[in-house]
Structure formats: C-alpha cells, structure tokens
Amino acid sequence: MKLNIIPVKWADEGVQMLDQRLLPTEEKWLLLKTYNDVAKGIKDMVVRGAPAIGVSAAYGIALGAKNFVGTAVADLEDEIDYICDVIAATRPTAVNLFWAIDRMKRTFQKAKAEGKSVSEIKQILVDDAKAIHDEDIESQRLIAKFGGELIDDNSTVLTHCNAGALATGGVWGTALGVIRGAVDQGKHITVIADETRPYLQGARLTAWELMEDDIPVTLITDNMSGHIMKKGGVHAVVVGSDRIAANGDVANKIGTYMVAVLAKRHGIPFYVAAPLSTVDLNCPTGDDIPIEERDRAEVTHVKDNQLAPEGVGVSNYAFDVTPNDLVTAIITEKGVARAPYLESLKAQFED
Numbered sequence: 400m401k402l403n404i405i406p407v408k409w410a411d412e413g414v415q416m417l418d419q420r421l422l423p424t425e426e427k428w429l430l431l432k433t434y435n436d437v438a439k440g441i442k443d444m445v446v447r448g449a450p451a452i453g454v455s456a457a458y459g460i461a462l463g464a465k466n467f468v469g470t471a472v473a474d475l476e477d478e479i480d481y482i483c484d485v486i487a488a489t490r491p492t493a494v495n496l497f498w499a500i501d502r503m504k505r506t507f508q509k510a511k512a513e514g515k516s517v518s519e520i521k522q523i524l525v526d527d528a529k530a531i532h533d534e535d536i537e538s539q540r541l542i543a544k545f546g547g548e549l550i551d552d553n554s555t556v557l558t559h560c561n562a563g564a565l566a567t568g569g570v571w572g573t574a575l576g577v578i579r580g581a582v583d584q585g586k587h588i589t590v591i592a593d594e595t596r597p598y599l600q601g602a603r604l605t606a607w608e609l610m611e612d613d614i615p616v617t618l619i620t621d622n623m624s625g626h627i628m629k630k631g632g633v634h635a636v637v638v639g640s641d642r643i644a645a646n647g648d649v650a651n652k653i654g655t656y657m658v659a660v661l662a663k664r665h666g667i668p669f670y671v672a673a674p675l676s677t678v679d680l681n682c683p684t685g686d687d688i689p690i691e692e693r694d695r696a697e698v699t700h701v702k703d704n705q706l707a708p709e710g711v712g713v714s715n716y717a718f719d720v721t722p723n724d725l726v727t728a729i730i731t732e733k734g735v736a737r738a739p740y741l742e743s744l745k746a747q748f749e750d
C-alpha cells in the first residue's frame with residue numbers, strides 16, 4: 400500500500416483540489432483562489448465525501464478570511480458569517496460541512512474574545528483549518544485500526560460508493576480505511592465495489608484508489624450484489640456515512656439501504672465507518688436528516704451521453720437512510736459502537 404492519496408491541500412496561494420470529476424482517466428489538480436471557488440468546488444463535486452467536504456469547508460473559510468481587506472475585527476466577523484452562509488448552502492446532507500463551519504466560527508469567537516487583531520485571527524483560522532485536516536487523517540487511521548480488527552483474514556468485503564482517502568482528509572478513508580487497516584494487519588482482503596449509479600463513485604473512484612494501493616478489487620453493477628451474497632461471495636459489508644443520527648440511523652449514498660437489507664437477509668455483518676464529526680446528536684432519527692436531490696441529468700446521462708428519452712420523469716435522491724437495526728456496528732476513531740446506539744454513540748462523545 401502506498402497510503403498517499405490526499406484529495407485537498409492548503410497552499411499559500413489558495414486551496415488545491417484533485418478534480419474527482421475527471422478520475423480515473425485524468426489526474427488534474429485545481430488551485431482555488433477564493434472562498435467562492437471552494438464553495439463551487441464542493442457543490443460541483445470537484446471534492447466530495449463527507450469528511451473531505453468538511454476539511455474543504457474549513458479551508459474555504461480560512462481562505463476567505465485571508466483574502467479579507469480591512470483592519471476592523473467586526474467587519475471580518477461579518478465577512479466570515481457571509482462566507483459560512485455561502486459554504487453552508489453547497490450540499491445539505493453531509494453534516495461534516497456544518498460541523499467544520501461551527502468549529503471555525505467558534506475559533507473566530509475565541510480569538511476575538513482574546514482581543515486578537517485581524518492579521519492574527521487570519522493566521523489562527525488557517526492554523527485551525529490545517530488542524531481539522533490533520534485530526535481527520537488521524538481519525539481515519541484509528542478507524543482503520545479498530546475496523547480492521549473486525550475483518551477476518553481471507554475475507555471478501557463489499558463496499559458502496561467511495562468512502563476512501565478521496566472522500567476524507569486522505570491516506571486511509573473510512574470504509575476503505577477499515578479495508579486498508581485489515582490489509583495493514585497482514586490480512587488478505589478482496590474488495591467488491593458497487594459501481595454506485597448514478598454518479599459512479601464506486602466505478603470511478605473506489606476502483607481507482609484501491610488499485611493505486613494494490614488491493615484486489617472487483618467491480619460490479621449495483622444490481623449484482625444480491626446474487627453474489629446468495630452465493631456466499633461476501634463476508635462483510637463496510638460503508639461510510641454522510642450523517643449518523645443520534646439513534647444510529649445512517650444516511651449514506653443512495654443504494655446503501657438496499658445493500659443493508661440484502662446483508663441482513665444473508666446474515667452478513669453490515670459495518671458503518673465514520674468519524675465522530677459525521678455523528679449528529681442534534682438529529683434524533685434518520686427522518687430528520689435532509690436528503691439532497693441532484694440534477695436529473697445525472698440519471699438521464701452518463702457524462703455527455705444521453706441514455707433516457709428526452710423529457711422522461713426522473714428522481715435523483717443522492718442519499719438514503721439505513722435504519723439502525725440493520726447496522727451491525729459503527730466504527731469511529733473512539734472504537735466500535737453497537738446497539739443501542741443512543742447510548743453507545745453518546746458515550747463516545749463523552750469519552
């Protein structure tokens with residue numbers, strides 16, 4: 400394993416993002432010089448995946464503050480509030496976005512209360528965005544360690560969407576972190592990657608990043624998983640999450656719920672891997688999680704190729720919610736939480 404994929408980076412001139420829309424055929428880095436560019440990068444899926452969106456949001460706020468021209472802390476505060484509103488309006492489901500915005504706002508308020516100057520606050524915000532990034536990578540390392548221990552040697556693990564290094568601050572990933580953790584522990588693991596229609600994160604991104612790390616991967620279409628599970632070809636399912644409600648209901652990429660139902664039917668453990676920044680104790684249940692709906696063209700087209708008749712009715716929900724009774728365990732940087740999640744998740748925050 401190379402363990403070297405980092406999808407977003409801070410640079411003196413702005414925020415660098417690996418353009419995930421072009422993978423796997425092109426590896427192109429963009430340099431985003433304003434907070435508006437970063438917000439657009441999140442909205443347009445240059446960067447995607449809940450923890451990666453959170454890290455990017457923090458960098459976007461730091462960049463916006465850095466570009467602020469003025470000397471009054473009160474004016475900087477107004478500017479930061481506005482920047483946060485713009486970034487908050489990009490994607491609604493991944494709570495890591497809102498978690499990062501809250502944290503950056505708190506960092507600003509602390510610096511202001513300590514009487515720091517505008518130039519000092521700018522540096523404090525850059526430092527905190529970098530700290531959010533470092534902490535995210537460390538969380539994924541711990542998820543990899545705890546999760547890897549749950550996977551048996553010689554297992555075939557099915558995953559949905561891309562919950563890898565590309566979807567986080569980098570290096571390990573959440574679901575793919577668990578797989579990398581098991582490999583790091585000396586186990587022989589084979590991965591089955593659902594292609595993940597309509598946006599094909601599994602085919603384009605998961606397949607690419609596992610191949611980069613020399614982890615054997617077989618790509619399937621989303622409708623093949625039941626057949627393969629029935630034949631005994633899957634030993635565990637591991638997915639990431641965009642938001643976990645206080646009761647352990649899990650929002651993740653559309654199609655995750657179907658996989659969880661199939662796993663239950665076939666007695667296969669269904670694991671969710673996510674940092675605590677993905678757990679939203681303010682959402683009592685999955686019904687309270689906002690579900691993003693995206694452009695119809697993602698369903699009717701693949702890139703520029705039209706598949707469906709002009710004008711056909713389309714639904715394009717980007718996420719679904721898997722009820723907690725289908726979840727075998729939730730792996731975070733604090734360890735392995737099991738039902739009842741209302742207690743076990745809360746305990747991890749208090750740990």
Ligand code: MRU
Nearest residue numbers: 447448449562566573639640652
């Ligand atoms: O629409 P996306 O590509 O941002 O959706 C990503 C997912 O659903 C991931 O599984 C989730 O964010 C977890 S990433 C570690």
